[in-house]
Amino acid sequence: MKPKSCRKIPFKTTDQNQLTILPPSLDELIEPNHMVRFINAIIDKMDIDFLIKEYKGGGRAAYHPRMLLKVVIYAYTQKIFTSRQIAKALRENIHFMWLSGNSRPDFRTINRFRSSRLKGKIEEVFTYVVEQLLELGYIELNDLFIDGSKFQANANKYKAVWKKNVDRYQRVLQEKLKELLKKIDNENDLENRLYGNKDLGELGEDVTLSSHQIEQIVDILNERLKKEPDNKELKRAKNKIEKDYLPRQRKYEKQRKLLNGRNSYSQTDPDATFMSKKRDHHNNTDLLPSYNVQVGSENQFIVNYTINQNANDSVLLKPFMESYKRCYGRQPNRVIGDxxxxxxxxxxxxxxxGVEAYIKYSSYYKEQKKSYKENPFLIDNMRYDPELDRYECPAGRYLEYVGEQENVTSTGFKVKHRIYRSESCEGCALKEKCYKGQTARVVRVNVMLNDYKKQVRSRLNTEEGRKLISKRGSEIETIFGQIKHNLGIRGFLLRGLEKVKTEFGIIAVAYNLKKMFNQMKEYGLVNEMYKYSANIFFNLNRASQCQNLGLKNTILETLERFFIEIKEKIVIKYSSCLFNAKICFV
Incomplete structure (x- = not known):
């Protein structure tokens, strides 16, 4: 017998030139329970006439939009986002090859489909996926958890245009222009031709000359130069206005139009607004061109989203809910937000x-503190006399009603405050603790907001309200965590508001399908879970031998009923999912 060191070591043969009798099938290489089959089955069921209508017809045969839609959505589930990376995967990855039927569109075709063909159409794909979730019982569209997060735009952070700078530069330009016009003879003639019969009192002393009016000034000066060709001062003024002031005024007007009420934008993506974004967990922030993404969820599935240019979440709730209503024809029963x-x-x-609001207000937690409740100088804790409509302060003096003040928000909503003024605070021993102003104390009371706060407090302090609020963190924050951390999407690739909407629509569809697939795949673990539950019964039975028999039986019956219900729900739910998706899991 040969020693071990002399024995021949057998290796399996590897022959890269080995031929096969029949060509290999890609379908045989794809696992039966792979995600690519699931996405293929879901998109195959979808009616995509809305996409086919985007093609004019004629000419060379185009790649089918159904195939391109499958490829793009599957790519986003696999953390492949750029068109060149997707085109590379179509050449090298067997899952992409199988999904595309060995078609190999180049990166330009993929990018054109994503940024142009899907623009304004991805919402229908997203709604279809949500309807599938609703049909399969994953969601009920009763509760809506809402939150927002800022995603960085594909824009240069050093190419910012700020509204305050535009206003300042334009103001300086107008001052220089008017100063120059004063030096020109016959100023009254210029004013008459520009303003007509209106005087400065009607127009306003700080009236701004538009680019059109400056063009009129140039025309007037050209007419005068025909009569006075040797007037060098007039010629210099005309050249200064025409070649310097007029182009700058046009630029400022264009910038103000792009701002459209915002405080900033980026020159490389004018639709992006500079917003404060967290840099790290120490709450350090950076001002970066971004979009504010509002997301609504139920059972950790995205059921609605909007892309916004405003960093303030408060003014975005109404358009978000209107978008939800357009998609599903109704509003949810309850809305939960921060x-x-x-x-x-x-x-x-x-x-x-008709929607119940489970939304905290800014001072909600502050009002729960003992120091707030026991502070007698706060208007909320002062005694109110509804008959005389006045408040009594701790010193025994009264704050009488003196009138109302109406403010209008940026969205046009009117907010009314009732004004209460103290008769006098002079000589009051408690003034240092109550009020630091020099005059009598004045407070503003928003009666409507106080009523809404009372309703919200009553809802949030119920057991159901506490459950919903505690669930909100894991419900909506999980989605942003999955997208930003696990998928690695912290910013957009496309530029422009409409294209960004399309891109996030693809992200939302990919996220929902991936989550649906993962939950469906858990069906294979039901039997294991049931075996584990039987083991729990056995251990509980042994542990309860020396305890009260009635208590032991109650515990066992409760656990058994719980596991039976869970098993029945999971089997029914996932078996219907498997049937609809035409997929067989182990």
Whole structure:
């Protein structure tokens, strides 16, 4: 017998030139329970006439939009986002090859489909996926958890245009222009031709000359130069206005149009607004061109989304809910959100729509503190006399009603405050603790907002309210965590508001399908879970031998009923999913 060191070591043969009798099938290489089969089955069921209508017809045969849609959505589930990476996967990855039927569109075709063909159409794909979730019982569209997060735009952070700078530069330009016009003879003739019969009192002393009016000034000066060709001062003034002031005024007007009420934008993506974004867990922030993405969820599935240019979440609730209503034809029963949405306007809107608001307001937690409740100098803790409509302060003096003040928000909502003024605070021994002003104390009371706060407090302090609020963190924050951390999407690739909407629509569809697939795949673990539950019964039975028999039986019956219900729900739910998706899992 040969020693071990002399024995021949057998290796399996590897022959890269080995031929096969029949060509290999890609379908045989794809696992039966792979995600690519699931996405293929889901998209195959979809009616895509809305996409086919985007093609004019004629000419060379185009790649089918159904195939391209499958490829793009599957790519996003696999953390492949750029068109070149997707095109590379179509050449090298067997899952992409199988999904595309060995078609190999180049990166330009993929990018054109994503940014142009899907623009304004991805919402229908997203709605279809949500309807599938609703049909399969994953969601009920009763509760809506809402939150927002900022995603960085594909824009240069050093190419910022700020509204305050535009206003300042334009103001300086107007001053220089008017100063120059004063030096020109016959100023009255210029004013008459520009303003007609209106005087400066009607127009305003700080009236701004538009680019059109500056063009008129140039025309007037050209007419005068024909009569006075040797007037060098007039010629210099005309050249200064025409070649310097007029182009700058046109630029400022264009910038103000692009701002459209915002405080900033980026020159490389004018639709992106500079927003404060967290840099790290120490709450350090950076001002970066971004979009504010509002997401609504149920059972950790995205059921609605909007892309916004405003960093303030409070003013975005109403358009978000209107978008939800357009998609599903109705509003949810309850909306759960953080204090960023707690405003009188939002409470009033949700009440008018018949939606229960489980939304905190900014001072909700502050009001729960003992120091707040026991502070007698706060207007909320002062004694109010409804008959005389006045408050009594701790010193025994009265704050009388003196009138109302109406403010209008940026969205046009009118907020009314009732004004109460103290008769006098002079000589009051408690003034240092109560009020630091020099005059009598004045307070503003928003009666409507206080009523809404009372309703919200009563809801949030119930057992159901506490459950919903505690669930909100794991419900909506999980989605942003999955997208930003696990998928690695912290910013957009496309530029422009409409294209960004399309891109996030693809992200939302990919996220929902991936989550649906993962939950369906858990069906294979049901039997294991049931075996584990039987083991729990056995151990509980042994542990309960020396305890009260009635208590032991109660525990066992409760656990057994719980596991039976869970098993039945999971089997029914996932078997219907498997049937609809035409997929067989182990």
């Amino acid at each position: 204090a960023g949405y707690g405003s009188e306007e939002n409470y009033a809107y949700l009440e008018s729509e």
